[in-house]
Amino acid sequence: MPEYHPGHGYREQHADPRNRFKFMRPDDTPDKVRSGPLIFEDRLSEPSGSTDLQDVLTVYNNPYASLNIKQQRARLPIYKNRDHILYLCEKYRTIIIVGETGCGKSTQIPQYLLEAGWTNDGRMIGITQPRRVAVVTLASRVAEEKGTILGQDVGYTVRFDDVTDDQTKIKYMTDGILLRELLTDPLLSKYSVIMIDEAHERTCNSDILLGLLRKVLIVRPDLRIIVSSATLDAELFRDFFELNESSQSDLNTSCIMSVEGRTHPVAIYYTKTSVPNYIKATVDTVLDIHKNEIPGDILVFLTGQEEVIQVCELLSDGSSNLRDVDKLWIVPCYGSLPPREQVLSNNFSVPIELVDCGFVKLRAMNSDNGIETLMRLPISKSSAEQRAGRAGRIRPGKAYRLYPESQFEKLPEGTVPEIQRCHLAPVILQLKALGIQNVHKFHYLSRPPSWSMITALELLYALGALDEKCMLTNPLGLRMSEFPLPPMHSKCLLTSGDFNCSEEIATIIAMLQVQDVFMIPTRNRNKAEEIKRRFAAEEGDHITLLNVYTMFIKNNKSRKWCSDHFLNYRGLCRADNVRAQLVRLLQRFEVPLSSVRAATKIIRCLISGFFSQAARYHYTGKYVTLKEEFSFNVYKGSVIMYKKDYPKWVIFTDAMQDSIRDVSVIEPHWLYELAPHYYEFGTDNEVARKRAREG
Numbered sequence: 184m185p186e187y188h189p190g191h192g193y194r195e196q197h198a199d200p201r202n203r204f205k206f207m208r209p210d211d212t213p214d215k216v217r218s219g220p221l222i223f224e225d226r227l228s229e230p231s232g233s234t235d236l237q238d239v240l241t242v243y244n245n246p247y248a249s250l251n252i253k254q255q256r257a258r259l260p261i262y263k264n265r266d267h268i269l270y271l272c273e274k275y276r277t278i279i280i281v282g283e284t285g286c287g288k289s290t291q292i293p294q295y296l297l298e299a300g301w302t303n304d305g306r307m308i309g310i311t312q313p314r315r316v317a318v319v320t321l322a323s324r325v326a327e328e329k330g331t332i333l334g335q336d337v338g339y340t341v342r343f344d345d346v347t348d349d350q351t352k353i354k355y356m357t358d359g360i361l362l363r364e365l366l367t368d369p370l371l372s373k374y375s376v377i378m379i380d381e382a383h384e385r386t387c388n389s390d391i392l393l394g395l396l397r398k399v400l401i402v403r404p405d406l407r408i409i410v411s412s413a414t415l416d417a418e419l420f421r422d423f424f425e426l427n428e429s430s431q432s433d434l435n436t437s438c439i440m441s442v443e444g445r446t447h448p449v450a451i452y453y454t455k456t457s458v459p460n461y462i463k464a465t466v467d468t469v470l471d472i473h474k475n476e477i478p479g480d481i482l483v484f485l486t487g488q489e490e491v492i493q494v495c496e497l498l499s500d501g502s503s504n505l506r507d508v509d510k511l512w513i514v515p516c517y518g519s520l521p522p523r524e525q526v527l528s529n530n531f532s533v534p535i536e537l538v539d540c541g542f543v544k545l546r547a548m549n550s551d552n553g554i555e556t557l558m559r560l561p562i563s564k565s566s567a568e569q570r571a572g573r574a575g576r577i578r579p580g581k582a583y584r585l586y587p588e589s590q591f592e593k594l595p596e597g598t599v600p601e602i603q604r605c606h607l608a609p610v611i612l613q614l615k616a617l618g619i620q621n622v623h624k625f626h627y628l629s630r631p632p633s634w635s636m637i638t639a640l641e642l643l644y645a646l647g648a649l650d651e652k653c654m655l656t657n658p659l660g661l662r663m664s665e666f667p668l669p670p671m672h673s674k675c676l677l678t679s680g681d682f683n684c685s686e687e688i689a690t691i692i693a694m695l696q697v698q699d700v701f702m703i704p705t706r707n708r709n710k711a712e713e714i715k716r717r718f719a720a721e722e723g724d725h726i727t728l729l730n731v732y733t734m735f736i737k738n739n740k741s742r743k744w745c746s747d748h749f750l751n752y753r754g755l756c757r758a759d760n761v762r763a764q765l766v767r768l769l770q771r772f773e774v775p776l777s778s779v780r781a782a783t784k785i786i787r788c789l790i791s792g793f794f795s796q797a798a799r800y801h802y803t804g805k806y807v808t809l810k811e812e813f814s815f816n817v818y819k820g821s822v823i824m825y826k827k828d829y830p831k832w833v834i835f836t837d838a839m840q841d842s843i844r845d846v847s848v849i850e851p852h853w854l855y856e857l858a859p860h861y862y863e864f865g866t867d868n869e870v871a872r873k874r875a876r877e878g
Contacts, residue, residue: 185454185464185585252328256294259287261442268292268440269299272376272407276400277424277437280411283444284569285576288411289317289380290325293353296376301407302352306375311358311392313384315341322346322355329353342667343761358388362395363667366616370399376407382420383412383565385600385629387610394626395617397424400436413572414565416597417441423628447575449537453588461540461585462490466497468583472536473502473511476581483538484570486559488517488699490540496705537574537582539567541590547604552811553638554796555606556838563598567591600629607631607639608670612648615655616664642795645861646674662772668692671836675792676769682788685769686778687729691785693762694728695836695845697754701820704749711749719822722782723833723847725789727822732758786834786847787857793834794858798843799851800831806843809854809862818844 256262261282271278282288293308301308312318322339329337338347339355347354358379364371371377377396379389396408410420417439424437458464469481485491495513502511543562548555562570567584574580584591602610614622622636643649648660648670655661659677666673672692679688694700703711718734720726735755738744745752769776779785790797798806798815805814806829817823818839823830823846832851835843854862 185458185468186456189450189452252330256287256291256328259291260285260444261287261291264440264442265291265295269295271438271440272296272299272301272409275436275438276404276406276426277408277410277421279415279417279420279424279437279439280409280442281415281417281439282411282413282442283446283572284413286442286444288442289321290328292378292409292411293376294325294328297352301375304375307351307373308353308376308378309361309371309374310353310355310378310380311361311389312355312380313358313386313389315344315357317381318355318357322353325353325355343757343764358386358392359667362388362392362613365395366613366665369617370403371406374406376409378409378411380411381413382410383415383597385598385602387601387605387607390600390602390628391610391613393420393423393628397626400424400426414569419628446572447577447579449571449575449579450581451571452581452583453591454585455587457587457590458585461542462494462497464585465494465538465540466501468538468585469494469498469511470501470505472538472583474505474508476536478509479535481536481538482573483540485540486542486544491515491517493705535574535577535580537571537580539570539582539584541567541584541586543598545598545604546601548606548635548638549813550632550634552808552813553606553642554808554813554838556840558840561590561594563595564591565597567594602627602631603629603635606642607635608642611636611639612643612655612660612664612670615649615653616661620654643670645795645858646670646792648674658772666768668696671792671795673792675789676765677772677774678791679769679788680774680777682779682784682791683777684779684785684788685774685776686766687785688788689762689765689769690729690732690758691725691789693758693765694732696761697751697758700728700731700751700754700758702749702751703820707749714748715822716825719825720782721848722786723823723830724821724845725836725847726782726785728845729785731755732762735759786849787853789836789847790834790849790853790857793836794854794861796836796838796843797832797834797849797854800829800833804829806833814841815843816841817846818842820844821846823848 250258261268268278268280280288280292289310289312293310296302296308310321312321318339318341322337323333326333326335326337331337333339334346334348335350337353337355338351340347340360341357342359361371361377364373379392379396382389382393393410400406400408408424410424421437421439426436427434454464465483465485469483472481483494485494492515495515498511498513502513505511539562541562542559543566544557544559546555547558547560571582571584574582611622614625619625623633640649640653643660644651644653646663647656648663650656650660655664659674662677663670663673666676668676672695675688676685676692679685682688701711701715703715718727718730720730731750732755735745735750736759740756740759742752744750745755766776795810796808798808801807801814803814805816807814815835815838817829819842821844823833830848832849833843833846834849835847836845838844
């Protein structure tokens with residue numbers, strides 16, 4: 184178990200002179216048993232599929248649940264700022280609002296604007312969020328507060344799911360949805376106010392949105408932009424939106440407003456030395472808190488679903504051996520859990536302890552090989568402070584950081600904006616579709632690296648989305664931009680008719696939008712792996728996913744069948760919904776719907792989009808990418824691992840850290856046939872000679 188000591192100079196801290204345990208506790212309260220819930224957060228980075236407990240707690244962690252709705256709203260910290268917010272909206276075009284999580288900004292500001300008449304002319308109030316979970320929960324809460332059915336006065340839109348009608352006045356949506364609306368309505372004529380919430384997340388979509396909204400403001404002085412966040416470089420955003428070029432401050436078009444929260448003191452504890460295994464340290468820390476601290480709740484931050492499940496199982500085993508303490512109630516929370524299983528109480532018990540692993544999973548592109556991977560990285564100081572703040576929302580709390588204070592001091596101040604670390608091909612495709620031809624001169628909040636833009640332009644050209652003058656091709660490039668998918672996915676869909684496998688490709692692409700189709704529990708791992716092998720295809724992961732979906736449909740989308748086969752029922756239902764919408768898009772673009780039994784054609788179609796992600800087997804046991812010759816392991820969840828001998832040539836559609844995932848077996852001459860413009864080699868003989876020279 185790690186040994187902790189209190190941190191210095193951050194928040195209220197006191198040392199326990201008794202030092203009876205390996206934790207330095209901040210008070211002399213007698214030890215009592217613990218009976219509150221233990222909740223885990225999955226901090227996976229992908230906005231479209233991950234659950235942020237912050238989003239859930241904002242809505243459901245309600246200390247005033249016993250009051251009526253009107254009384255609850257009046258108790259929120261932001262309520263006393265209502266009139267001032269409305270005044271600023273009258274005076275300024277852009278308002279930057281900084282308010283701690285729980286102050287009510289996400290649910291109340293849209294209602295204040297509605298009550299003040301900002302929708303009387305038939306226009307809507309639009310609110311964007313980085314994550315779909317937040318969109319749904321916030322819209323549901325506001326609909327409840329307004330006493331309306333979700334989808335009428337208050338609605339939401341996320342990718343592949345629209346719950347609005349012609350009467351909707353408050354619309355929550357992901358930032359990607361609003362970005363796509365700009366394609367058909369460049370001036371956002373349906374909106375009177377746009378609120379960009381959680382702007383500190385700095386996703387690619389939100390950063391591009393901010394740049395486009397700045398352009399819209401120049402043409403539409405009646406539009407109001409609200410940028411809100413719990414932690415924000417407010418001056419950066421204010422200066423970005425300031426349109427007044429004179430020295431007269433009374434002509435300023437943007438302003439900053441701060442809203443006080445209701446945070447309580449949080450005692451911060453650090454480990455005395457570095458932790459070699461934060462999974463084990465998490466389990467040890469939670470069990471020690473459970474045994475020795477007073478009753479309350481524990482909130483644990485981990486990096487993803489797999490870690491959450493692993494720690495839950497280890498804690499279940501560890502707590503079963505404890506004597507003279509109450510049962511530990513373990514509640515996992517991650518994106519693919521059904522909502523009915525994401526159970527949170529309206530009032531958290533006293534007090535709250537928080538355990539922070541100190542890591543997060545983020546997508547980042549390698550500047551050397553141009554491949555975007557999901558990487559486990561240390562969090563930033565601002566993220567650490569936000570996590571710690573969760574412990575002080577209701578009452579004073581404690582935060583245990585699984586790293587030394589010296590390591591905290593070395594963390595970056597904030598997370599690198601996504602636009603400066605991720606593949607820009609989807610961003611540039613969207614900008615081109617919006618008519619912004621010179622993407623280098625676009626007004627970015629934070630300018631992306633030049634090499635990243637060049638890499639994206641090269642890929643889009645290789646995919647056929649751009650011509651030699653970097654203009655969108657017609658029809659391929661234009662059609663690719665209309666898919667709510669990465670360019671490589673949309674290219675596969677649009678060419679699937681040429682391979683007579685559009686039905687299968689629609690299924691595979693839909694399945695690729697789901698995180699963790701197979702649920703492999705630690706306790707029943709052998710049985711789960713045995714069942715997974717029944718679905719496994721010789722051709723690799725993509726045909727395996729096709730097999731899973733086919734059987735899911737044949738078994739009438741049964742929840743029990745999924746449970747018996749260790750499959751993600753909610754994820755498969757979502758894939759089915761996504762597939763239906765992809766099929767409609769294919770029909771719209773007149774791609775013939777056809778089916779084929781030959782797996783070869785399906786994989787060749789995948790190569791048409793993912794030819795840049797091909798690799799060959801190396802004698803070291805790794806796979807080496809063809810162009811840049813970077814080495815990768817095979818992800819442990821790939822069915823390729825079941826093979827006695829690894830295939831010599833593969834393509835992959837995703838990568839994690841140093842591993843490739845979603846892998847299919849290919850023949851090298853397929854690359855020459857389908858992407859001769861991308862690879863310098865020509866015939867099979869040339870490939871063989873090149874490999875022979877390399878030994």
